[in-house]
Amino acid sequence: MGSPLDFYGITLLVLNTISFVLFLYISIFFTRSYLRAKIESLGFFSLSFILLTLSRLISAVSTALEDPKLSLAMHTLSSSTASAAFLIMLFSIRFSEREEVFIVVPPLIALSFPDLISFALSFVTSLLVKGKYLKNYILMLSITFLLRGVGSLLMLTQLGLYLIIFSEFLMALATLLFALYHLKKVIVV
């Protein structure tokens, strides 16, 4: 048995769990709206939030797991799920606005750099999305993915380790704010 989670681990777990619950609520709201209205862009938006919900759940599980192999696989899965969510969100924005031809991101790139893929997708999403707060939150998330990706590359330095630890906390915090923002919108609607 490994030692129990410290304050940092518990904070990550709590933030991720709260984000999971909020995203779940938002996903249910969007899914119900899509089922009523059958608007395609709403469906894609709903799908991206379902994936973000899963991403937070997986991230919480990865924090709680003691086995490094499984924890790392879950950690990567949380990034790759989030990158798929942002890909769908990006697709939804482009699709609903201009009906442009969709360009597929080569999936092989994701083999080595899921965090950097998540960064690229969320960064482009943040540039295209409308709404000041949403734009800022997605930008903050994209920065955390960049820090995580760069941190992994610099792991042989203390800076790399600090980057990963800090980015994980920032990501959990940003996701919570992101979820709270959308919850507010959903409740207002």
Next chain:
Amino acid sequence: MSLLRNDLKTVLLATTCALLVVIPPLFVYFTYPNTGGYETGLEEALTDLPVKPPSFLIGSMSIGFHRGRSPIVRPEIEKVGRVIYAYWQERRQRVLLILQPRYIGEESGRIISANDVASLIMNNNATLVVEVFETHRGFVGIVIEVHLGNQTYYAIRG
């Protein structure tokens, strides 16, 4: 319009998302080095961090910087204060040795503590088998086997 209409764009999006989600974690899981789970001992070498290193961080170090399993013989081992170092011939580097909390004797079944193992290593002609990892603090070896003549002690994880 239905979300599930079967046009090329939707199929491409679904395929890309599925690959994006599935490939990276599977790649990580199946290329993870066979460390026997002893990498958790790296926690002891990462005491300079402000927080307890999360499991995924230990996992990241293992997949990125596991340098294999190596034997180390007694003349190459030295004790500096409470810390044991060894000279690793293969890379001509100094390795910080991390002991597991408990070890079990192969023949006797006797369980001994890390302190007992440290004494045995320093006072006998021991040969160690270590899992070596490269970290920002240099090379770290997790001692998984201690051979003392015809007696062998194996690390009990965690």
